[in-house]
Structure formats: structure tokens, C-alpha cells
Amino acid sequence: MQEDRPKARNALNGFVNAVYNTIEAPVVFFREKIVVPNQSDYPWYHQKYRRVPTIDECYTDDPVCKMEAQFQFKRDKQVDSEILNILRKRFEDCVLYESPDHNVKCKPLFDQYNDATENWFIKYGDLGAYNKVEDAYMKQKHRMIWERRHGPVGSGMKTNGGEAH
Structure with a gap:
């Protein structure tokens, strides 16, 4: 000193x-x-959470596991929503910068944003404001059963011959 x-x-x-x-x-x-x-050595702005078991790995009489799965689901939804916001912002910036040729130059960003939006809606859409991880799991299960029976959603239903009409 x-x-x-x-x-x-x-x-x-x-x-x-x-x-x-x-x-x-x-x-x-x-x-x-x-x-x-x-002191633990990690950046102050980024807290890392360990991955917890998903709802399909929890026993039916384990409320702690279900609660952890619910918190993990909410964190994943926040991350996926923020990714969508970043992709949307990138596309909007590209449109502002590349205008009037934005239809051609920003198409890859637009396609990437649309794919991410579709995937977000497949996972989180139609769950309501107070969504639960059990509801999302059931939605995923019902979608998988539908696709096994009828093919990908949006392609039409299979007939007995196996083709969509």
C-alpha cells in the first residue's frame, strides 16, 4: 500500500x-x-442454469421435478422469443438499409425469420397466456400422432392409398 x-x-x-x-x-x-x-468467475450479466429433466422424464408424483421443468420451459420460451426478436430486427434493418432492392437482398433473412416463427408457433402457439409445460408436451404428442397417421401438418390428409388429397 x-x-x-x-x-x-x-x-x-x-x-x-x-x-x-x-x-x-x-x-x-x-x-x-x-x-x-x-469469488466464482463468471460474467455478471449471464447466469447459467443447469438443464433439468424435461416433463416426460418426471414421475407423475414428483411436483419438484414438474416445477423445475416448468421453469425450464419458461426460460426456453424466453430465449426462443428473444431469438425471434433478433431475427425480426435483422430483417427490418436489412429492409431499411437495402431498400428498394430489399425483396431480393433480404430474402434469406426473411426466409430464416419465417422458419423460426413457424417453429416457435409449432412449439408455443395456441397454449394461451398461462401456458404449462404439460400442455406443450401434450401438443407435441398430438402433433406427432397426427403426422404419423396423416403426414406433415398442412400437406392434406392421407387417403387409404397413402397419397394426400
Whole structure:
């Protein structure tokens, strides 16, 4: 502490330095010897959550597992929604920058945004405001059964011959 400060020029300056060191020394010691070695090293702006079991891995009588799956579902929805916002913003910026040729130059971004929107709606759409992970799981299960029986959603229903009409 004292090594990086210039030597006191007079008695008053020496007294002020002594009082300052009396207050600062314990604080510096505590920070350097206790706080810094025990800190976890991660960026303050990004909290990482461990992945928890999904709802299909939870037992029916395990409310803690269901609650964790619900929180994971909400975090995943927030992340997917933010990804959609970023893709939309990129497309809007491209349209503003490339106008009047935006129909050609921004088409890859538009297609990527539409694919992401479709996938978001497949997973989270029609679940309502108070959506639950169980409802999303049932929606996924019903969609898979439909596709097994009738082909991809939107392609028409299969007939007995196997072709869509």
C-alpha cells in the first residue's frame, strides 16, 4: 500500500497517510485474502442454469421435478422469443438499409425469420397466456400422432392409398 504512494512531505501529510492506512489496510486485506479467492468467475450479466429433466422424464408424483421443468420451459420460451426478436430486427434493418432492392437482398433473412416463427408457433402457439409445460408436451404428442397417421401438418390428409388429397 505504502510503496506506491510518495513519501510524506510534512508532519500533517504523514498523519493523514497514517490515518488513511489505518482505515484502508483491513479493507484491502479482507478483499484480497477472502473475497477475491472465493469469488466464482463468471460474467455478471449471464447466469447459467443447469438443464433439468424435461416433463416426460418426471414421475407423475414428483411436483419438484414438474416445477423445475416448468421453469425450464419458461426460460426456453424466453430465449426462443428473444431469438425471434433478433431475427425480426435483422430483417427490418436489412429492409431499411437495402431498400428498394430489399425483396431480393433480404430474402434469406426473411426466409430464416419465417422458419423460426413457424417453429416457435409449432412449439408455443395456441397454449394461451398461462401456458404449462404439460400442455406443450401434450401438443407435441398430438402433433406427432397426427403426422404419423396423416403426414406433415398442412400437406392434406392421407387417403387409404397413402397419397394426400
